Amino acid sequence: MRKFLLMMVVFLIGIACEEGEILDVEDGDTLDEDELLHNAQQIFGALPDVMPGSENDTPARVTLGERLFHETALSINDTQSCASCHSVTAGSAGVDNLQFSPGAEGQNGTRNSPTVLNAGFQFAQFWDGRSPHLQDQAKGPILNPVEMGMPDEQTVIDKIAAMADYPQLFAAAFPQSNPPITYDNLAEAIAAFERTLVSNARFDDYVNGDQAALSAEEKQGLKAFIDIGCASCHDSPIFGGNGFKKMGRYSMYANGTDYGRFEVTAVDSDKFVFKTSPLRNIALTHPYFHDGSANTLAAAVTQMASLQLGVTLTTDQLNAMLLFLDALSDKQLAQ
Amino acid sequence: MRKFLLMMVVFLIGIACEEGEILDVEDGDTLDEDELLHNAQQIFGALPDVMPGSENDTPARVTLGERLFHETALSINDTQSCASCHSVTAGSAGVDNLQFSPGAEGQNGTRNSPTVLNAGFQFAQFWDGRSPHLQDQAKGPILNPVEMGMPDEQTVIDKIAAMADYPQLFAAAFPQSNPPITYDNLAEAIAAFERTLVSNARFDDYVNGDQAALSAEEKQGLKAFIDIGCASCHDSPIFGGNGFKKMGRYSMYANGTDYGRFEVTAVDSDKFVFKTSPLRNIALTHPYFHDGSANTLAAAVTQMASLQLGVTLTTDQLNAMLLFLDALSDKQLAQ
Numbered sequence A, B: 001m002r003k004f005l006l007m008m009v010v011f012l013i014g015i016a017c018e019e020g021e022i023l024d025v026e027d028g029d030t031l032d033e034d035e036l037l038h039n040a041q042q043i044f045g046a047l048p049d050v051m052p053g054s055e056n057d058t059p060a061r062v063t064l065g066e067r068l069f070h071e072t073a074l075s076i077n078d079t080q081s082c083a084s085c086h087s088v089t090a091g092s093a094g095v096d097n098l099q100f101s102p103g104a105e106g107q108n109g110t111r112n113s114p115t116v117l118n119a120g121f122q123f124a125q126f127w128d129g130r131s132p133h134l135q136d137q138a139k140g141p142i143l144n145p146v147e148m149g150m151p152d153e154q155t156v157i158d159k160i161a162a163m164a165d166y167p168q169l170f171a172a173a174f175p176q177s178n179p180p181i182t183y184d185n186l187a188e189a190i191a192a193f194e195r196t197l198v199s200n201a202r203f204d205d206y207v208n209g210d211q212a213a214l215s216a217e218e219k220q221g222l223k224a225f226i227d228i229g230c231a232s233c234h235d236s237p238i239f240g241g242n243g244f245k246k247m248g249r250y251s252m253y254a255n256g257t258d259y260g261r262f263e264v265t266a267v268d269s270d271k272f273v274f275k276t277s278p279l280r281n282i283a284l285t286h287p288y289f290h291d292g293s294a295n296t297l298a299a300a301v302t303q304m305a306s307l308q309l310g311v312t313l314t315t316d317q318l319n320a321m322l323l324f325l326d327a328l329s330d331k332q333l334a335q
Helices: A002-018 A021-026 A033-043 A059-069 A134-143 A153-161 A166-173 A183-194 A202-207 A216-228 A297-309 A315-326 B002-018 B021-026 B033-043 B059-069 B134-143 B153-161 B166-173 B183-194 B202-207 B216-228 B297-309 B315-326
Strands: A244-246 A273-275 B244-246 B273-275
Touching: A033 A202, A033 A216, A059 A166, A059 A183, A134 A153, A134 A183, A153 A166, A153 A183, A166 A183, A216 A315, A297 A315, B033 B202, B033 B216, B059 B166, B059 B183, B134 B153, B134 B183, B153 B166, B153 B183, B166 B183, B216 B315, B297 B315
Parallel strands: none
Antiparallel strands: A244 A273, B244 B273
């Protein structure tokens, strides 16, 4: 009987090993560090230094863009700038940490403001991906009635052109343009500044080969993140932002009143479809989801596993993944 | 000892059950048909009748588009039309079934011609997603030196305007346009025709609730397709075409000389990244991959499982999935 019990234990360990991440989370000994790093390099990779479209981002253009990004004159009543909802001052992670952001005249937007950090690495902008790149995206909120509320492009340009400094700054930033102050150039300068907002997280050191950059527990979380299936959608160096997925894949999303990409395409199958969120700085950008309905990262990860993968996470899996996701925060921002 | 052996068997069955699809493929009894249908409805859904952007596709516009799609005058030497590489005549699945398609002057393209059937349901066009929609896509090959080889837009328009019928057909298709014959309108008419190329496969009957539309073996294949992880990228009603993924996720793609999306973004992490292929009519659109290097669907599926999921398929898994993928063929095309 003792021999039988011993065999039982061996079998049970065998079953647990088949499931991989569960045993790993409880017992780091079984994790193959070389294999995990290889998989992380293949599936994610380090963040490139250069963002798409930055070939002509001269210092003059970036300087102008940074000033415009913080320019409250871009709103109808001089109260709001891009930075109002996407704060990039020291300690901020490119968001306002509100469920919905109030516009210049107090009305709330209907979707959570995403972070502007690393945003230009995404394949498209906005939750529904309706904008192909940062320059195009930047043009939207300025004219949106519930955001910055300017009436039209010409009014924006006239207002900026009448201010001190801007004629000179635009001329330096767009020496080939005549006139230099155009709505296209204004948006391009803001995009040029945004293209400088590139992360540097501990994960980048790890994926560049430094095994010591992540703790054993964080590696368990990374392995769980891959094994459970999160990485199927949240991959590439920004952990997402490279495709569209239905919110509510195994079961309907309970709060599903926002049709997402359907608003762009008018195709039934795009109902509840959104861009996959990139997860860089995710620990700092609460609340979560397009509707800002998840207040904590633990709640968001738990709900994602259930909705998108049909998986109920163990406490150990969840805790390990939360630890790992912290390693995606900018070093300068991580606490 | 007999009792011990019995327990071993029970344990081994337990292990097999944990792995799900393996037992299912060998023994249909364990498949939960209701759950599978629910998952299929959530993850894929039926193909909508309407394609994005088809609001203004009048019969006159579609008629013109169909004619232009087959118009060899759109090539430099009157030898090629869109249909040369994307055949839609009876029995064809929107492709030419060649590894690379020869252009009007005999040079080969460098990527496999994808099917035009259901193409407009994708989030972007071309293997590298460089074009946002069908109209934009249609403008490319006509002017591409190694495809139809026309020198510029104006030459195309002049040539078409000088032909019989076209002035009248364009006027009917674009009554608000003056002049009606423009390169934009030409591409829009071709797109309007392409937006009529919507599949109707047995899978659509199944996902609309008809359990009898798929055989037991095909359901095993569907379940394997989901459980193994193929559906993580190949989802939505067209089974893909909704995001970018690296070709070679768990291991490098051996034939990787085409940088894919990197050619568009110039960002290192986009090397070897391509649009996920939609799988509608996949059984009919050999050869496979952006480089047409896989001659059979069995070879393509085997390689995808290995490269993208790190999985070695069993013969039973592969065969079941091949049977299932047949159910994604247009009924009119399926043999």
